[in-house]
Amino acid sequence: MKIAVSSDHAGFALKEEIKTLLATEGHEIIDFGPYNEEPCDLPDYVYPASLAVAEGKADRGIFVDGVGYGSAMIANKIYGVYAAVCQDPFCAKLARSHSNTNVLCLGGKIIGSGIALEIVTVWLTTDYLSHIEKYTNRVNKVMQISEKHLKKLSGV
Numbered sequence: 160m161k162i163a164v165s166s167d168h169a170g171f172a173l174k175e176e177i178k179t180l181l182a183t184e185g186h187e188i189i190d191f192g193p194y195n196e197e198p199c200d201l202p203d204y205v206y207p208a209s210l211a212v213a214e215g216k217a218d219r220g221i222f223v224d225g226v227g228y229g230s231a232m233i234a235n236k237i238y239g240v241y242a243a244v245c246q247d248p249f250c251a252k253l254a255r256s257h258s259n260t261n262v263l264c265l266g267g268k269i270i271g272s273g274i275a276l277e278i279v280t281v282w283l284t285t286d287y288l289s290h291i292e293k294y295t296n297r298v299n300k301v302m303q304i305s306e307k308h309l310k311k312l313s314g315v
């Protein structure tokens with residue numbers, strides 16, 4: 160898969176570890192930065208990375224900040240992006256199988272890299288249960304909310 164990654168200073172170290180895992184697994188990585196641990200502002204990196212997912216330039220996004228919710232707040236404001244914060248593999252499994260998320264957000268200050276890499280692996284390898292109507296109904300309802308309230312990107 161083509162995967163957009165981004166972070167802020169608080170997520171930088173974990174982003175780099177995730178990149179190593181993704182490369183090992185044969186994924187194509189688009190790194191939207193930052194490229195060092197200098198203090199920075201999360202939206203400057205997560206917003207362009209979210210756009211890449213929304214525009215289909217990346218299949219998925221994995222964003223890391225201190226606690227994860229900051230990345231999800233930004234990503235979920237973009238039409239076509241469905242982001243979940245996951246702190247354990249069970250949540251990662253359901254974020255895919257029930258909710259068909261295309262962005263995973265992690266907190267570098269919350270979880271160690273061992274759990275984080277397991278979360279990434281589970282999230283990337285779990286399929287959406289698109290044959291189970293209750294899940295598609297719920298996902299469709301979320302999509303309808305974004306149709307109503309979010310601005311569609313032009314040319315997508």
Ligand SMILES: O=P(O)(O)OC[C@H]1O[C@@H](O)[C@H](O)[C@@H]1O
Nearest residue numbers: 167169170224225226227229
């Ligand atoms: O290092 P500072 O700037 O204090 O805190 C940054 C982190 O704290 C939370 O807001 C976010 O998770 C962000 O990544």
